[in-house]
Amino acid sequence: xxxxxxxxxxxxxxxxxxxxxxxxxxxxxxxxxxxxxxxxxxxxxxxxxxxxxxxxxxxxxxxxxxxxxxxxxxxxxxxxxxxxxxxxxxxxxxxxxxxxxxxxxxxxxxxxxxxxxxxxxxxxxxxxxxxxx
Amino acid sequence: xxxxxxxxxxxxxxxxxxxxxxxxxxxxxxxxxxxxxxxxxxxxxxxxxxxxxxxxxxxxxxxxxxxxxxxxxxxxxxxxxxxxxxxxxxxxxxxxxxxxxxxxxxxxxxxxxxxxxxxxxxxxxxxxxxxxx
DNA sequence: CCTACTGTATTGGTAACCTAATACACTGGT
DNA sequence: ACCAGTGTATTAGGTTACCAATACAGTAGG
Numbered sequence: 636x637x638x639x640x641x642x643x644x645x646x647x648x649x650x651x652x653x654x655x656x657x658x659x660x661x662x663x664x665x666x667x668x669x670x671x672x673x674x675x676x677x678x679x680x681x682x683x684x685x686x687x688x689x690x691x692x693x694x695x696x697x698x699x700x701x702x703x704x705x706x707x708x709x710x711x712x713x714x715x716x717x718x719x720x721x722x723x724x725x726x727x728x729x730x731x732x733x734x735x736x737x738x739x740x741x742x743x744x745x746x747x748x749x750x751x752x753x754x755x756x757x758x759x760x761x762x763x764x765x766x767x768x
Numbered sequence: 769x770x771x772x773x774x775x776x777x778x779x780x781x782x783x784x785x786x787x788x789x790x791x792x793x794x795x796x797x798x799x800x801x802x803x804x805x806x807x808x809x810x811x812x813x814x815x816x817x818x819x820x821x822x823x824x825x826x827x828x829x830x831x832x833x834x835x836x837x838x839x840x841x842x843x844x845x846x847x848x849x850x851x852x853x854x855x856x857x858x859x860x861x862x863x864x865x866x867x868x869x870x871x872x873x874x875x876x877x878x879x880x881x882x883x884x885x886x887x888x889x890x891x892x893x894x895x896x897x898x899x900x901x
Numbered sequence: 902c903c904t905a906c907t908g909t910a911t912t913g914g915t916a917a918c919c920t921a922a923t924a925c926a927c928t929g930g931t
Numbered sequence: 932a933c934c935a936g937t938g939t940a941t942t943a944g945g946t947t948a949c950c951a952a953t954a955c956a957g958t959a960g961g
Contacts, residue, residue: 646779648948649950650949655870655871655874658874659870659873659874662874662875663873674906674908675907675908675909676906676907676908684950685951685952686908686951687949687950687951688949690908691949691950693908694908697908704908705907705908706907706909706956706957706958707906707956707957707958708906708907708908708957710907710908724875724876725885727871728871728877728882728885729885729888729889731872732868732885732888733889733892733893734868735864735865735867735868735886735889736886736889736890736892736893737788738788738860738861738864739861739890740795740796740890740897741788741791741792742795742860742861743795743857744857744861746886746887746890748861749861749865749886750886752861752862753865753869753882753883754879755865756862756865756866756868757869757872757873757879757882760866760869764873776919781917781918781919782918782919783919807936807938808937809937809938817919817920818919818921820921821918821919821920823938823940826938827938827939830938837937837938837939838927838928839926839927839928839937839938839939840929840936840937840938841936841937841938842937842938
């Protein structure tokens, strides 16, 4: 399956981009429970990235209960893809919102500006993932 | 004057937190053109940070035309605090919005969720800065 | 068995950041 | 003239994160 893109020239480390990309695909249903996930080396080659970097993302997702591993066989989306607890989800969302609001204010954008831009980006992110499916 | 807070245990480097904090105070009018800014050593002591780190932030703001320096006297908010060009402002806003939308989707938040949280954060950021004034 | 594929562990290099200690040139007030 | 306060420059050290290269361990299938 064709996966998302990663951008090496970005602040966020690659392994986090991979981790969040996977979470997005699951949230959007592009990746369903029980589906097989590209092997570490395969995805690494596809993204032009070191296998270790992919492995780190998979490791974290496995620890979080999102992925399930059968050694020697491969990695799969967990049957019960552990969603983050409601409180955790809210915390991460709040942190991200704080960062976004902070930069918005720093460039002199109004709340309406920020909201409008958020709408555009949200739609774009969703569309981008649907396209890859 | 009492300035903002910085959080050393955060992804964003301290010098950037200072830089953005200053920009926010200007955008909100807490810091007006011609106002004097705490000296490098003074702010460093106030934030419990190395003077070099503050100097780096001031340097960038001066290069950007936001601050003006009179050698031996101190640093001031530029009389014509160079706002970023409209295109640049939009670009940074768009990038930030993309990051925010990305994590929002990854935690399964709807656009309404993200918008609501953005509203809260925006208000909070503004209030936080007003309080310090 | 042996090969080819999984995920995992270890190690090393590189870059960024922060801190620290000095030193310099300039200005204002005493 | 002196001194205290500015911003600035330089050098060094230590920590941390990221990425790459390599070797290891397990499983499936011919």
